[in-house]
Amino acid sequence: MGVLRAVCFDLDGTLFDHRGSARAGATRFLESLGIAATESALDSWFAAEDAQFERWRSGQISFQEQRRGRLRTALPSLGCQPPSDGIGLDSLFDGYLASYRASWRVFPGSVSLLRELRGRGYRLGLLTNGSEEQQLNKLTHTGLDGAFDAVCVSERIGFQKPDERAFLTAAHELGVDASDCLFVGDSAAHDIAGARTAGMHGLLVNHSAEEAVGIKTAVLACITAHGDAR
Ligand SMILES: [Mg+2]
Incomplete structure (x- = not known):
């Protein structure tokens, strides 16, 4: 050797x-949408992140699409209807990114x-x-x-x-x-x-x-x- x-x-x-930063960021973001950031709400958020990130990693979707996909899959189960259009989703995701970055x-x-x-x-x-x-x-x-x-x-x-x-x-x-x-x-x-x-x-x-x-x-x-x- x-x-x-x-x-x-x-x-x-x-x-x-990443998890600590994302957890703090997701907590702020979900609360800004009126969703209580319970353990199970955060679990749903991160399950969507893992699934969509893997779809991007394996080449199935674009980086932007995995962000939109996270909102589309996580939010409805938390009682919040995400925007139906790409621009609305991107703008909402920017809100999450701002919370996430502030917690890095x-x-x-x-x-x-x-x-x-x-x-x-x-x-x-x-x-x-x-x-x-x-x-x-x-x-x-x-x-x-x-x-x-x-x-x-x-x-x-x-x-x-x-x-x-x-x-x-x-x-x-x-x-x-x-x-x-x-x-x-x-x-x-x-x-x-x-x-x-x-x-x-x-x-x-x-x-x-x-x-x-x-x-x-x-x-x-x-x-x-x-x-x-x-
Ligand atoms: Mg790693």
Whole structure:
């Protein structure tokens, strides 16, 4: 096993607290529509998000259409009739985005982990499925912009995780062999399986686990286990 030279991260659910941000954003948004943001209302909202995002990820619908689809599927079950036209849906979704963006946050330890890895001389990458504009906005808004040597958003590079070509593109942009790179992500299927197929090492993080130690501790322990030669 070679010495690690680079660490590449997933964004949503790994460095960026997508669920926490989305939960706070959805709560504000639903309440603005007069819907009580109960656990079951939030579950309906996120079930629609997961289903529609997956339809976009697998190429069935456009990014804009998955946003409209989320409103069309989630709101009627919560007793709120969404607008019937695209313009009305887009404008309503803008309202959700404003609430969501106002709630954006990273997980504790994300920023100091990146700083620590940078100090130890690792090349740092980001590989995320999503729209270039939205993912880059998240980095700027949370102070993570400038933390990476390579930022690969699927929309720009043309490959989605778990396609191994997405990981190979990230390694290429980092200037390392895939086998010299540790990939850190929260999805076994999209992040870890894809990374391993591409020849990277993989570390699965789970922020919601009872025994979660935090991303900084988990990544530094993994690097030490690989033999930190720096
Ligand atoms: Mg993720």
